[in-house]
Amino acid sequence: MEYSLHALWSSPVKKKLLLLSIMFFIWAYMLYSCAGYCSTVPSLVLDSYRAKEPGSDLASKLLANKPQPWEDVESDYEEPSVRIAAFSNGSGSKKLPQAIIIGVKKGGTRALLEFLRVHPDIRAVGAEPHFFDRNYDNGLEWYRELMPKTLEGQITMEKTPSYFVTREAPARISAMSRDTKLIVVVRDPVTRAISDFTQTLSKKPDIPSFESLTFRNRTTGLIDTSWSAIQIGIYAKHLDNWLQYFPMGQILFVSGERLISDPAGELGRVQDFLGLKRIITDKHFYFNQTKGFPCLKKAEGSSKPHCLGKTKGRTHPNIDPEVVQRLRDFYRPFNMKFYQMTGRFFGWDD
Numbered sequence: 001m002e003y004s005l006h007a008l009w010s011s012p013v014k015k016k017l018l019l020l021s022i023m024f025f026i027w028a029y030m031l032y033s034c035a036g037y038c039s040t041v042p043s044l045v046l047d048s049y050r051a052k053e054p055g056s057d058l059a060s061k062l063l064a065n066k067p068q069p070w071e072d073v074e075s076d077y078e079e080p081s082v083r084i085a086a087f088s089n090g091s092g093s094k095k096l097p098q099a100i101i102i103g104v105k106k107g108g109t110r111a112l113l114e115f116l117r118v119h120p121d122i123r124a125v126g127a128e129p130h131f132f133d134r135n136y137d138n139g140l141e142w143y144r145e146l147m148p149k150t151l152e153g154q155i156t157m158e159k160t161p162s163y164f165v166t167r168e169a170p171a172r173i174s175a176m177s178r179d180t181k182l183i184v185v186v187r188d189p190v191t192r193a194i195s196d197f198t199q200t201l202s203k204k205p206d207i208p209s210f211e212s213l214t215f216r217n218r219t220t221g222l223i224d225t226s227w228s229a230i231q232i233g234i235y236a237k238h239l240d241n242w243l244q245y246f247p248m249g250q251i252l253f254v255s256g257e258r259l260i261s262d263p264a265g266e267l268g269r270v271q272d273f274l275g276l277k278r279i280i281t282d283k284h285f286y287f288n289q290t291k292g293f294p295c296l297k298k299a300e301g302s303s304k305p306h307c308l309g310k311t312k313g314r315t316h317p318n319i320d321p322e323v324v325q326r327l328r329d330f331y332r333p334f335n336m337k338f339y340q341m342t343g344r345f346f347g348w349d350d
Contacts, residue, residue: 103164
């Protein structure tokens with residue numbers, strides 16, 4: 001035995017192997033001991049935390065302090081967790097609009113946009129971009145950046161009523177996409193002109209009277225078509241310009257009067273036109289007697305009723321009935337042509 005031990009230690013190679021074996025067993029023992037201890041550390045820390053604050057939960061507290069993801073304001077009609085998760089994961093992208101409300105001023109475009117924004121598959125810019133009339137030189141990428149992010153299947157929209165009377169707008173929108181769907185909200189052109197004047201009067205109280213602005217010559221009864229309030233209402237003339245670039249099937253005409261008397265009916269037509277499920281129905285509206293038009297029972301992202309602001313539904317000034325009749329006579333042939341072009345009778349000449 002003594003010889004064998006002596007022989008073992010006398011060999012340098014065998015000596016190194018023995019030392020390495022001893023070191024390996026020591027390392028394995030330490031690792032085993034540490035693993036058993038470390039596995040108890042998280043529970044010890046958590047128990048200590050709970051001991052200081054009875055009834056509290058560390059995980060829930062950490063989640064409570066975590067910044068909340070942006071909440072989609074149109075989640076009333078879709079499971080909120082699905083949409084919130086999608087946006088918080090970076091889903092969605094900014095796209096050029098597939099549908100645009102192109103007119104007309106004081107026709108009810110703001111009401112239509114606010115009503116449409118209730119739909120979960122419509123994402124719309126709140127402010128008017130005025131891209132195709134005032135900001136076209138900024139380029140399409142500038143325009144795209146103004147748009148909200150959309151998920152697959154959602155429609156991007158914007159509204160700028162002045163597009164309808166801007167001569168360059170049809171060609172510019174067509175150059176962006178010939179498939180763009182266009183929506184025009186029209187209203188009795190006489191009432192629309194008075195509403196237009198009322199809005200201007202609220203900003204510039206010293207402007208001439210409606211009567212003096214309407215006529216080039218009051219004696220002859222010649223209407224001043226250069227006044228924008230009058231010119232906008234010649235719908236057939238403006239529509240001719242759009243039909244050079246878009247087929248009639250890509251343009252939907254919404255009645256401003258029916259948007260007040262039957263908002264769900266008009267919204268149903270719009271949803272059909274956009275290829276969307278009819279989600280916005282009668283249950284979304286109530287009639288506000290004070291304002292004289294329908295309001296939303298629940299606005300986007302809110303559980304409270306919502307009406308358009310105080311700038312909407314202004315009381316019109318009294319206009320000389322003779323002037324109103326002259327305007328009706330002036331617009332009648334243009335209205336008739338517009339009815340023929342659109343295939344829809346709006347009843348402005350009853």
